[in-house]
Amino acid sequence: FSADQEAQALRKAMKGLGTDEDAIIETLTKLNVSQRQQVLITYKSTIGRDLIDDLKSELSGNFERVIIGLMTPTIMYDVHELRRALKGAGTDEGCLIEILASRTNAEIRHINENYKLQYGSTLEDDIVSDTSSMFRRVLVSLATGNRDEGTFVDEALAQQDAQCLYEAGEKKWGTDEVQFMSILCTRNRCHLLRVFDVYRGIANKDITESIKSEMSGDLEDALLAVVKCLRNKPAYFAERLYKSMKGLGTDDSTLIRVMVSRAEVDMLYIRREFLAMYGKSLHSFIKGDCSGDYRKVLLRLCGG
Numbered sequence: 001f002s003a004d005q006e007a008q009a010l011r012k013a014m015k016g017l018g019t020d021e022d023a024i025i026e027t028l029t030k031l032n033v034s035q036r037q038q039v040l041i042t043y044k045s046t047i048g049r050d051l052i053d054d055l056k057s058e059l060s061g062n063f064e065r066v067i068i069g070l071m072t073p074t075i076m077y078d079v080h081e082l083r084r085a086l087k088g089a090g091t092d093e094g095c096l097i098e099i100l101a102s103r104t105n106a107e108i109r110h111i112n113e114n115y116k117l118q119y120g121s122t123l124e125d126d127i128v129s130d131t132s133s134m135f136r137r138v139l140v141s142l143a144t145g146n147r148d149e150g151t152f153v154d155e156a157l158a159q160q161d162a163q164c165l166y167e168a169g170e171k172k173w174g175t176d177e178v179q180f181m182s183i184l185c186t187r188n189r190c191h192l193l194r195v196f197d198v199y200r201g202i203a204n205k206d207i208t209e210s211i212k213s214e215m216s217g218d219l220e221d222a223l224l225a226v227v228k229c230l231r232n233k234p235a236y237f238a239e240r241l242y243k244s245m246k247g248l249g250t251d252d253s254t255l256i257r258v259m260v261s262r263a264e265v266d267m268l269y270i271r272r273e274f275l276a277m278y279g280k281s282l283h284s285f286i287k288g289d290c291s292g293d294y295r296k297v298l299l300r301l302c303g304g
Helices: 003-014 021-029 033-047 051-058 061-070 074-087 093-102 105-119 123-130 133-143 155-168 177-184 189-203 207-214 217-231 233-245 252-262 267-278 282-289 292-302
Strands: none
Touching (some): 003 021, 003 033, 021 292, 051 061, 074 093, 074 105, 093 217, 093 233, 093 252, 105 133, 123 133, 155 177, 155 189, 177 189, 177 217, 189 207, 189 217, 207 217, 217 233, 233 252, 233 267, 252 292, 267 282, 282 292
16 A cells, blocks of 8 residues: 555546546545545645545535545544434434444544534434434434443343333333433443343243334434444444335435445445345445445445
8 A cells, every 4th residue: 555656646636627526526535534534634735735625626426425434533434424314404314323322432422523523513412412302312312422332131130120120111111212212322332232132031022012103203213222232233334225215216315324324344245135135235235326436446345
């Protein structure tokens, strides 16, 4: 890897009349996130221009969004997406849920620090001013990045938690959402997987079925996302991708965010889950749903 060579290749692709989009795709998709950051610095020092500005002036639409996303450090990408979700036209609840339910404590802490530095307000304050009721409380809880990340399963507590969830939902008239939140948003993954097993025995149904029948709207979506991420994160992202493309029209924001943010994390696993869940490859789905350079770059991120 030579940052200098890649910087020159990018300059060449954008210099003069017309833009060589294929060269840009080829160069940026073969690098990883830290190499792209090195190219960014080298581009400025050897060419004396800002790479992001050059890319923005040459590209447009969804293709531009993917390329700029790739050029953004991982945590900053999440920060920008959260800010867009909160401060754009209307609130993008799906984006807030997806990022906050799927990132690790360390990632959430970095997101919080960078969000404050970048925008001068805290992520929590912006969530509070933009959302309401129980949904707001779940997001605030997730945004503290304070989940137990141990692996210890306390069998007695697991029984108690499962009983608690049952009594907070299925067993009573109305739902005690706070119980669901405090158990689902704080306990460690191994413990919760055990709780879900015990719960099935007590309630004769899966925890996700209970959430669907007891909650609605954004709160339902948020708690389901938490459960799905705990069980199988790649499967959760496979479902996000499927829903962004199925039916009429494409939810490009979600499609781009998942493809960019997971490309170097668990894309292989997401592809495998996608195929298992929907009987078609992610590759073929993207191919049928997108076009042009946008399609090309997404297929490169998908790989295989």
